[in-house]
Amino acid sequence: MTSDPRRAIPSTDRLLALPEVIAAGQQLAPHIIRRTITEIQASARRGQTAPDEVIPRVVDAVQATHTTNLSAVLNATGVIIHTNLGRAPLSEAARDALHAAAGYVDLELDLDDGKRSKRGTWAKTALLAKAPDAEDALIVNNGAAALSLATTALAVAQGKPEVIISRGELVEIGAGFRLPDLITSTGTQLAEVGTTNRTTLEDYRNAISERTGAILKVHPSNYWIGGFNSTVETKQLATLADEQGLPLIVDVGSGLFTPDPVLPDEPTMTQALRDGADVVIASGDKLLGGPQAGLLLGSKTVLQTLARHPLARAFRADKFTLAALEATLNASSTPVHDALHADSKVLYARSQRIAEALNAEVVPHEGRVGGGGGAGVPIAGWAVSVAEEFARPLRTGSPAILPRVADGRCLIDLRCVPEADDEVILHRLREIAAEVEG
Template structure:
């Protein structure tokens, strides 16, 4: 490095750590975190991302604004309700309060009246059973995949063999290359695939049942649709076959609803699946339910208890914060996912037009989506503000961070999932990005 190179004057680590503001930050940040921030700022100066003269003020600023975690809150302006990359369902105010209240000591496994240990998660379980009267029992685990893993493992142990009969057309792969087939075979079970990609009949299941069959499995193809010359077997038909052969029927609905929703007429619901004869129904808590990440298992008491008593249930159980948030989500009427799905179209358009007017931009028709493996191909008609494509990065990196949709060379800002109270923040963020483009 040349002697005149300004990078030679980057303050040393010990000098930065001795600054009064840095020492003061030690009252709420540990030394490992502080040293990591010091190294980040020094590296930014060495690589030319900030001037050397800005090292100290940048460090002091970052220490002052360091949040409790590295996660950055964002405004979801994509129009996708259950956005996996953005944490899926945002919690409702009631669920957020419940998490805060449960953050300290709580009676998660204690009967306060008796002063003795009690079963875990009784409040969430009771709320689930009130919301779904067709279920005899309920169990909560840490996510939907855990629910399926536990079900096929526990029921395999209760049966003579380990063969799962499932339609080829329902062997799905979800985000990040995760395949349900891989999950199930890790248990040591074997998959007996029946039917074809587009057509499966009851006779296909019947012919596959043998002495090694442990269960019948039906999976909702929640992230794709097969159209045209198709056939599948209803839960009620499979239930009759399962009963005839004394086999459990597992139905994995993924993002299933408790009851039918007129906004998503083709999306299956838990109540209907149970009334049609499913022994176990598995759904995720952080999708259309609008709650925290959780796997919810509902069904016949004997089948649910078989899962609850399996040793794997301990490894897959959820924590007090999730139980509190789930109970609050179920017992209260509204949550952000429900509100976005049933948003007033006239109000959405008026908000979009006001934002477009403030930005000097155009309003375009834009279909939102459920996302997260729910209601595949079902459009949620709405509108968006159209901006140049290069605005997307500036919006993501701004304060607040705004994640818009980039599509066909455009940046589309959809307010469907944005709380109306944040419209002014979105407008200010767009204005800053457009001003920088014109500089």
């Protein structure tokens, strides 16, 4: 009688006692290791894995398992603020701040007198130093939360639920989420004025009623309208709002504080404040180059009203956001700024070196800001052009490298790739080329 080969499958206790499995247990939770073992044993029972392969498979599996499934990616697309890749990469200073924040920190404590203090005052101080035209500031967990808080606290909570907005600024921010839906979800009502392409000051003036709680201006940062069009400037709206005793909310979106010659048409938080906005809103993880956060700057009276609203607690930023944001504001530069202002000659030289080693071609390539900033603004650069079949191995290799695929070619743009990683990309391209030729 032939013995059942499944009897040779190592037991769970034997597998758990393997030195490599015990070592992996210093990093991995017990249920992760047991699940791995169970899955490989089940594969052996189904005849998909030979019994004598169970031990080496278990060892390989636990050594290859990490506590997170997130994969680091080298961004070779030329899109600087890539939403699918987590938007802005953090500076070294911000990364160090995250490491420090991982332990106990003085988040709401005055170490001098040992008493409770306000949350994240150091981040707020750094934000106000960056925007001296603001009287006060508030930091929440993202830009959408900032807008929702501002419209709710200044309109609905005051018994005047209507907020006036131009029809040309009813933006969809991505993944199917639309600002009108976000704003009205808390009971705010929108009074839409003008048309898609043209809105005048009189449109706003005629819409004001006893139900009006605020005027809202949103920068449509992920699209633009050309041709026969007109919008009302912040300064004009501020004059009207002041005349009517209404707060003016301006969402500039991308978080640019001061003008940048690369993006001449991008609105800035500083200018919106100087033009008379009562509260200016932006995201922290776009052109500012920091962590995901919603930044609110403006009048002390208005900001205190926002801070007292219950949603301010629901939307408040955690210690990691506050730490990374402060470090971003205080650092000399960020990866986003450096990529936006990368020297074209240096990019060409780096690209040419890789191309020559592969017998490939360097082609002109237009990068983009991405993330809802600088819509329609091309950023001249270069890319290494290889066959389209390189794209998937680049994405699925280690490290993962994300190129751009266009017109049947795989394009590797080094704008957002640290120069120290050029060798990593070249090595991976050589491996793929050998596999393709083989």
